[in-house]
Amino acid sequence: METVTLTIKKQPDLRLEAEKITPDAFAGKSAAEIADLPVFEGRETAKLGTYFDVAGKGGATAAETKIVIKGDASRVKYIGMKMTAGEVLIEGSADMYAGAWMEGGKLVVKGDVDAFAGTGMKGGIFEIGGNAGNYLGAAYRGDWRGMQGGTIRVKGNAGSDIGYFMNGGTIIVEGDADVHVATHAEGGTIIIKGNGKSKIGGQMVKGDIYVFGTIDVMMPGFVYRKDVDLEVDGTRATFALYEGDMGERHGKRKGEVIYGKIYQKY
Amino acid sequence: MAKIVTDVVCPFCGTLCDDLEVKVTDDDKQILEVYNACVIGTEKFLHSQAKDRLKVPMKQDEEGNWSEVSINEAVEYTAQMLAKAKKPLMYGWSSTNCEAQSIGGEIAELCGAVVDNTATVCHGTTLIAVQDVGVPSCTLGEVKNRADRIIFWGCNPAHAHPRHMSRYSIFPRGFFTGKGHKARKMIVVDPRTTDTAKMADIHMQLEQGRDYELLSALRVALRGAPLPEKVAGIPRETIIDAAETLKSGRFVVIFFGMGVTQSLSKNHNIDIAIMLTKDLNEHTKAAIMPMRGHYNVTGSGEVLGWQFGYPFSVDLSRGFARYNPGDSSSNDLLRRDEVDAVFVLGSDPGAHFPISSVKKIANLPSVCVDPHYTPTTAVCKLHMPVAFVGVEVGGCTYRMDAVPIHARKVVDAPEGMLTDEEFLKMVLKRIKEIKGVA
Numbered sequence: 001m002e003t004v005t006l007t008i009k010k011q012p013d014l015r016l017e018a019e020k021i022t023p024d025a026f027a028g029k030s031a032a033e034i035a036d037l038p039v040f041e042g043r044e045t046a047k048l049g050t051y052f053d054v055a056g057k058g059g060a061t062a063a064e065t066k067i068v069i070k071g072d073a074s075r076v077k078y079i080g081m082k083m084t085a086g087e088v089l090i091e092g093s094a095d096m097y098a099g100a101w102m103e104g105g106k107l108v109v110k111g112d113v114d115a116f117a118g119t120g121m122k123g124g125i126f127e128i129g130g131n132a133g134n135y136l137g138a139a140y141r142g143d144w145r146g147m148q149g150g151t152i153r154v155k156g157n158a159g160s161d162i163g164y165f166m167n168g169g170t171i172i173v174e175g176d177a178d179v180h181v182a183t184h185a186e187g188g189t190i191i192i193k194g195n196g197k198s199k200i201g202g203q204m205v206k207g208d209i210y211v212f213g214t215i216d217v218m219m220p221g222f223v224y225r226k227d228v229d230l231e232v233d234g235t236r237a238t239f240a241l242y243e244g245d246m247g248e249r250h251g252k253r254k255g256e257v258i259y260g261k262i263y264q265k266y
Numbered sequence: 267m268a269k270i271v272t273d274v275v276c277p278f279c280g281t282l283c284d285d286l287e288v289k290v291t292d293d294d295k296q297i298l299e300v301y302n303a304c305v306i307g308t309e310k311f312l313h314s315q316a317k318d319r320l321k322v323p324m325k326q327d328e329e330g331n332w333s334e335v336s337i338n339e340a341v342e343y344t345a346q347m348l349a350k351a352k353k354p355l356m357y358g359w360s361s362t363n364c365e366a367q368s369i370g371g372e373i374a375e376l377c378g379a380v381v382d383n384t385a386t387v388c389h390g391t392t393l394i395a396v397q398d399v400g401v402p403s404c405t406l407g408e409v410k411n412r413a414d415r416i417i418f419w420g421c422n423p424a425h426a427h428p429r430h431m432s433r434y435s436i437f438p439r440g441f442f443t444g445k446g447h448k449a450r451k452m453i454v455v456d457p458r459t460t461d462t463a464k465m466a467d468i469h470m471q472l473e474q475g476r477d478y479e480l481l482s483a484l485r486v487a488l489r490g491a492p493l494p495e496k497v498a499g500i501p502r503e504t505i506i507d508a509a510e511t512l513k514s515g516r517f518v519v520i521f522f523g524m525g526v527t528q529s530l531s532k533n534h535n536i537d538i539a540i541m542l543t544k545d546l547n548e549h550t551k552a553a554i555m556p557m558r559g560h561y562n563v564t565g566s567g568e569v570l571g572w573q574f575g576y577p578f579s580v581d582l583s584r585g586f587a588r589y590n591p592g593d594s595s596s597n598d599l600l601r602r603d604e605v606d607a608v609f610v611l612g613s614d615p616g617a618h619f620p621i622s623s624v625k626k627i628a629n630l631p632s633v634c635v636d637p638h639y640t641p642t643t644a645v646c647k648l649h650m651p652v653a654f655v656g657v658e659v660g661g662c663t664y665r666m667d668a669v670p671i672h673a674r675k676v677v678d679a680p681e682g683m684l685t686d687e688e689f690l691k692m693v694l695k696r697i698k699e700i701k702g703v704a
Contacts, residue, residue, distance in 0.1 A: 013352070013606065014352055014353055014603065014604050014605070014606060015602065015603075015604050017584075040583075040584060041352055041353075042351070042352030042353030042378065042583050042606070043352060043353060043377075043378025043583045043584070043585070044352050096593055097593075115592055115593070116590070116592070116593065134592065135592065140590070141394065141397060141398075141589060141590050141591070142397040142398060144398075165398075179530065179531065180531065180534060183534055183537075184398075184537075198476075198479070199478055199479070199531060199534070202478060202482060202534065202538065203482075203534075203537070203538060203541065217476070217479060218494075219479060219482055220479055220482055220483040220486055220493055220494050220497045221482050221483075221485070221486045221491070223491075223492060245482065246486045246489060246491035246492075247482050247483075247484075247485030247486040247488075247489060247491070247541075247545075248485070248541075
């Protein structure tokens with residue numbers, strides 16, 4: 001596997017839009033060719049090399065390319081957008097839309113990510129060492145297909161609206177999550193190891209939510225069914241199972257109504 | 267002698283009352299009296315007559331001293347600022363006519379600007395929800411003639427839209443609502459006992475920020491599923507009673523305001539309120555409508571819609587239209603230092619944005635086009651005074667139900683005063699020269 005190292009040398013005055021920072025765009029390119037890729041600051045088009053020192057070269061394919069970003073990339077948007085394979089390692093933080101519409105490969109951010117990370121994600125592994133912003137693994141505005149596949153793991157806390165319109169994949173938040181988890185979800189799994197807030201599973205049609213800590217206020221549309229023993233992300237425990245949202249439409253399978261499920265750990 | 271101008275449209279709120287009569291002097295120079303309007307509307311007309319009205323552009327130097335400049339200098343400064351910026355923000359548009367809005371959109375496209383209107387801090391969340399789940403709506407005429415169940419959720423029309431209840435929603439006798447308010451049931455959902463709430467048949471005084479739960483509970487009640495004893499501080503029986511009241515109506519209309527659009531849950535509140543409306547349509551006829559504030563904020567959304575496909579927060583910096591409130595919305599852009607120039611027309615962010623955003627505007631090259639002195643004109647580098655739309659110049663405006671109504675000119679503007687449209691056309695012409703496009 002070939003490694004391309006990007007070291008930030010100039011911070012943008014505004015914010016940088018760099019959707020070309022993906023193994024797919026870097027594959028088969030030399031350092032000079034990579035430095036020549038376009039990035040955008042407001043309405044001005046610049047070259048990646050204006051903002052980053054580029055070392056190494058891309059592998060023959062995306063799967064054989066690893067990108068390491070050094071320095072503070074917290075003003076760089078769209079890193080790893082639509083990546084299909086390979087690896088991206090961000091040693092600091094990243095701005096909005098990290099891993100948006102990601103389809104495969106591995107994206108690791110050691111610091112924080114801002115909002116809309118993993119928007120409409122379809123596959124791959126996305127790890128966030130710090131905190132995630134709002135709309136993690138959510139749908140893009142107006143789209144009814146949020147996260148559809150892959151795994152997002154957040155070591156810190158997550159903002160509001162995680163898994164909005166989610167219909168597949170897994171989001172694991174090891175810290176706390178803000179309001180609105182899996183609103184409008186039609187599938188997928190969200191595990192919150194810390195505390196949840198209110199409005200969890202609102203308008204949920206299908207899918208599973210596991211909350212290890214507290215829930216401020218349970219949505220009125222969720223009904224307690226029974227206690228279940230489960231192993232969730234390496235933890236064996238007893239969970240209270242709630243089904244809902246009773247105010248929402250639900251499909252049937254083999255004559256049985258399918259509900260969204262919230263499991264709360266005792 | 268004085269004369270009366272009839273069928274005048276009020277340029278204050280989204281109700282856009284079109285039955286005003288204004289007494290003006292024979293020479294069309296001065297307004298003497300305003301009839302039929304609410305106090306706020308009356309004041310809007312009379313304020314155009316203020317003796318201390320600013321008539322020439324004022325520019326602020328680096329030390330903060332203001333001095334008069336010519337109109338040409340004002341056009342030059344505005345054009346240079348917009349043409350040079352990497353990502354200018356063009357905000358406002360809600361207190362002007364659609365003609366000016368469309369020229370603004372043209373400038374924004376040419377300069378790669380972000381163009382945003384006041385919906386961003388009021389009903390933008392409504393527009394997000396409408397894009398997510400659609401909207402069953404109607405016109406205010408239908409409300410007057412048919413509606414017998416009215417909900418005011420998180421809004422206080424008694425103060426914010428003073429003639430809404432008397433012209434359309436509660437009191438009028440319509441074609442099928444001959445008994446007026448006697449045949450209408452009024453439900454108000456508000457944590458405060460407002461003057462609107464005092465008139466209600468059912469006032470659900472819910473806990474602050476629990477609108478989403480209460481709306482969800484109403485949907486659960488409509489489906490006959492079990493409910494907890496209390497939701498948002500409202501007893502189960504009251505919720506079921508409210509659901510039954512709605513179901514028993516011939517035509518339900520939900521009006522909602524910033525109490526739900528800008529409190530916790532924001533777009534989700536509207537999303538689930540629209541879903542409640544949809545559910546109600548399985549039992550009776552139901553519609554939902556936002557209580558739009560500025561008289562032409564709806565028009566700004568319509569104009570941006572036909573120009574760029576999105577109703578607010580349109581980012582044109584990359585040469586194509588992008589829209590993602592949270593990223594391309596004014597306060598997020600200012601907070602995150604993503605814009606390097608600010609142009610304001612037909613709005614007052616200085617009074618309505620968080621102080622952190624206003625400070626950002628104060629530190630950037632900025633222009634405010636406004637007939638009044640406002641908190642925004644105080645922080646902007648250039649204040650360009652213009653004629654009052656709806657008083658001194660007519661034009662197309664949209665009512666809160668998206669019905670276009672042509673505003674009338676009542677009096678002449680002071681001599682030499684430009685309209686928004688004329689000023690924007692001069693700026694557009696100059697920008698084209700700077701950029702070398704024909």
